[in-house]
Amino acid sequence: MLSKLYSLSTIATLQKGEIGYISEESLDFIPLISEESLDFIPLKLLEMGCLPGAEVELVQIAPLKDPLYICVNGSHLAIREETASKIQILKVNSLDV
Amino acid sequence: MSKNDIKVALIGNPNTGKTSLFNQLTGLNQKVGNYPGVTVDKKEGLSKLSPTQNAVITDLPGTYSINPTSIDESIVLKTLLKKDIKESPDVILVVADVENLKRNLLLFSQIKDLEIPTVLAINMVDQMNRKGITIDLSLLKKQLNTEVVLISARKNEGINDVKAAIIRCHVAAKASPLCGVDHKIDPDYFMKLKEISSDYSLYELWLMVTQSNFPETVTKEEKEKLLAFKQDVSKVKKYQHKETIYRYQEINKILKKTYIIDKSKATDLRARLDKIFTHKIFGYVFFVFLLFIIFQSIFDWATLPMDLIDGTFAEISDFAKNNLPTGVLTDLLTEGVIPGIGGVLIFIPQIAILFLFIAILEETGYMSRVVFLMDKIMRRFGMNGKSIVPLISGTACAIPAIMATRTIPSWKERLITILVTPFTTCSARLPVYAILISLIIPDTKIFGFLNLQGFVLLLLYALGFATAILAAYILHKTLKIKSKSFFVVEMPNYKLPSIKNIFYEVLEKTKTFVLEAGKIILALSIILWFLASNGPSSFENVEKNTVQNPLNQYLSEKELQQKIASAELENSYIGILGKTIEPSIRPLGYDWKIGIALITSFAAREVFVGTLATIYSVEADDEKTATIKEKMATEVNPITGEKRFNFPVGMSLLVFYAFAMQCMATLAIVKRETKSWRWPLIQLFGMGFLAYISSFITYQILS
Numbered sequence: 083m084l085s086k087l088y089s090l091s092t093i094a095t096l097q098k099g100e101i102g103y104i105s106e107e108s109l110d111f112i113p114l115i116s117e118e119s120l121d122f123i124p125l126k127l128l129e130m131g132c133l134p135g136a137e138v139e140l141v142q143i144a145p146l147k148d149p150l151y152i153c154v155n156g157s158h159l160a161i162r163e164e165t166a167s168k169i170q171i172l173k174v175n176s177l178d179v
Numbered sequence: 180m181s182k183n184d185i186k187v188a189l190i191g192n193p194n195t196g197k198t199s200l201f202n203q204l205t206g207l208n209q210k211v212g213n214y215p216g217v218t219v220d221k222k223e224g225l226s227k228l229s230p231t232q233n234a235v236i237t238d239l240p241g242t243y244s245i246n247p248t249s250i251d252e253s254i255v256l257k258t259l260l261k262k263d264i265k266e267s268p269d270v271i272l273v274v275a276d277v278e279n280l281k282r283n284l285l286l287f288s289q290i291k292d293l294e295i296p297t298v299l300a301i302n303m304v305d306q307m308n309r310k311g312i313t314i315d316l317s318l319l320k321k322q323l324n325t326e327v328v329l330i331s332a333r334k335n336e337g338i339n340d341v342k343a344a345i346i347r348c349h350v351a352a353k354a355s356p357l358c359g360v361d362h363k364i365d366p367d368y369f370m371k372l373k374e375i376s377s378d379y380s381l382y383e384l385w386l387m388v389t390q391s392n393f394p395e396t397v398t399k400e401e402k403e404k405l406l407a408f409k410q411d412v413s414k415v416k417k418y419q420h421k422e423t424i425y426r427y428q429e430i431n432k433i434l435k436k437t438y439i440i441d442k443s444k445a446t447d448l449r450a451r452l453d454k455i456f457t458h459k460i461f462g463y464v465f466f467v468f469l470l471f472i473i474f475q476s477i478f479d480w481a482t483l484p485m486d487l488i489d490g491t492f493a494e495i496s497d498f499a500k501n502n503l504p505t506g507v508l509t510d511l512l513t514e515g516v517i518p519g520i521g522g523v524l525i526f527i528p529q530i531a532i533l534f535l536f537i538a539i540l541e542e543t544g545y546m547s548r549v550v551f552l553m554d555k556i557m558r559r560f561g562m563n564g565k566s567i568v569p570l571i572s573g574t575a576c577a578i579p580a581i582m583a584t585r586t587i588p589s590w591k592e593r594l595i596t597i598l599v600t601p602f603t604t605c606s607a608r609l610p611v612y613a614i615l616i617s618l619i620i621p622d623t624k625i626f627g628f629l630n631l632q633g634f635v636l637l638l639l640y641a642l643g644f645a646t647a648i649l650a651a652y653i654l655h656k657t658l659k660i661k662s663k664s665f666f667v668v669e670m671p672n673y674k675l676p677s678i679k680n681i682f683y684e685v686l687e688k689t690k691t692f693v694l695e696a697g698k699i700i701l702a703l704s705i706i707l708w709f710l711a712s713n714g715p716s717s718f719e720n721v722e723k724n725t726v727q728n729p730l731n732q733y734l735s736e737k738e739l740q741q742k743i744a745s746a747e748l749e750n751s752y753i754g755i756l757g758k759t760i761e762p763s764i765r766p767l768g769y770d771w772k773i774g775i776a777l778i779t780s781f782a783a784r785e786v787f788v789g790t791l792a793t794i795y796s797v798e799a800d801d802e803k804t805a806t807i808k809e810k811m812a813t814e815v816n817p818i819t820g821e822k823r824f825n826f827p828v829g830m831s832l833l834v835f836y837a838f839a840m841q842c843m844a845t846l847a848i849v850k851r852e853t854k855s856w857r858w859p860l861i862q863l864f865g866m867g868f869l870a871y872i873s874s875f876i877t878y879q880i881l882s
Contacts, residue, residue: 117721126246126667128420129285130669140644142453144551144552145457145459145463146555147556148768149564151551151554151670156283157281158669159670160667160668160669161667165666165667
């Protein structure tokens, strides 16, 4: 049933004003996937507040669709779409449908 | 600095008011120096903590974490890991923004684990009511196990509390870790790490492993053991991630009990302003409009002080000439040193005004929005959204602009920005453009309202920007540098700029220019003076020959002196140099006199005007530009019988000055910032080649 309420996605798929939650399995699971990016980029994002379980709101999209302006854990950040597409989130599906 | 002074390191996230606090604590007792071995500025200031106790406060670059992602940020790590008694801080003062305390405490928790006495100053508490925030201060102190002070740096509130807390903290000298990275992650692993040395805290050892940054005090043996931990890189990375998540968990636990925020009270000023400033059409329109206003103001406001400086130095020079005994030293002073200093100071008005605007844009938080708007566009050309700041600064002077690239984390993007910034039209090009345009472009209006001369100047600015962008694109496609492009930019709250901060910012940037560019411009001025006033053996006879020349017998004393100066220049070393390069610049339409001006332009481009003034033997101080202009306008090319500065030659020169890398000071800075002669040499020859070819084509097509 849960899968109907939530869907697995990335920050890059959020619409303006939409909210998602950075997916959280356990402390061991780092949602910032892809091996080659396992450099300082995920660490920096974690440090800036992109933590598992955190609520992410897409505040604004830059005119050329990139970068994205998000609000997470009280921080307002601009990140590139490329990075956003690597951060897994759970999206709350609209209940009206 | 005396021995008893407490050494305080000031640390905090960007946009937390760290600079405001530094300015409040130290006032005008600031100085900017360099960190040994790196080029990042070290800002230090003296603060009177109590009648008997002073502190030396070092303002470290703003950072979100001890783990650095740019050169600026790496300074923080290096300073904190130092075990040198003279350099390592006694007390660390961490500044945090009350509104985003959670993220600010991450840095605090890392610093606390270094086991150095730490004071936490929570800033902008005057905003607490408006944002619906309440803090249980005494409980927070207990939980964080440290001195915590609530301040409002802008309103100068709580500063004395900070001073008292620093003293208390220094006296108590208690330092204990906050989180303790070990036991939650992998106790055995960290136990082994701890066994390497007892001279360092566990977190210090961990940082040495993760950052491969070893203070000089680490022995060879210890270093080897530490490096062994680095072998399993993915494990280190994983543990770093775990560490960060664990820190946030601890912070959340503490804040749950001590910090309440009522979100319903938050205002939506940010949202409303963002709607305008990041709007897909209006955002750009506003930015372009703003640039227009800025440049307009620079031209309007800078003219008067520039004329004043110009006039003053001419008077000083005359005064010295008339009152000092004649001789080589007086000549050096009046023709080398004084004009050299004047040549540096003349740029201050334009540079200070531009940096005033940039400081305002940064202080208000607007600059981050521009970075947001421009990133995608800049990326196509191999740069970063953050490159926009250096490119705008470059219109004042490339030197502070190139230094402003340090915030760009990707080396490739930073290098490209450094390499193309000198294409933007800096203030030294303006006098050259002004005189050439007035010579070859008629002072008429086009379309009934647009001044044609002004329009050409605008085109030259556009040419500079376009070339910078195009060059960036070519470099982007050809430079084979592997460097991860990386972009996480905080969008700070909008706020009114603090006059004090802006004042210090402009002061610092201007000082940088005067010191960095000044010493090179001055040194070159003296060298050029020597080359222009000395020559091979025949040089001695120039004056006599000129006086005895029957053509000159009806000249007035003044005119004769000018003729002599002109003839001396022709026979000086520099005149010979100009004649030597004449064959190679003839295809561009230039003669040896222009050749001399091109060479002397290496001090600073605007020297072009002054050199021509001497060559065409123009009296320097009365109605300077007008007379040079008249002389230049009547100069005839002996081969063609046409005017020397006709349209083709003028255009060719404009193009040459737009492209050529004629600034020694910039080359020196590029060398320093890129740590190699390779890039400044590429710049010198690449831009020189482009200038030569373009001027050649321009001249050949037009003539």
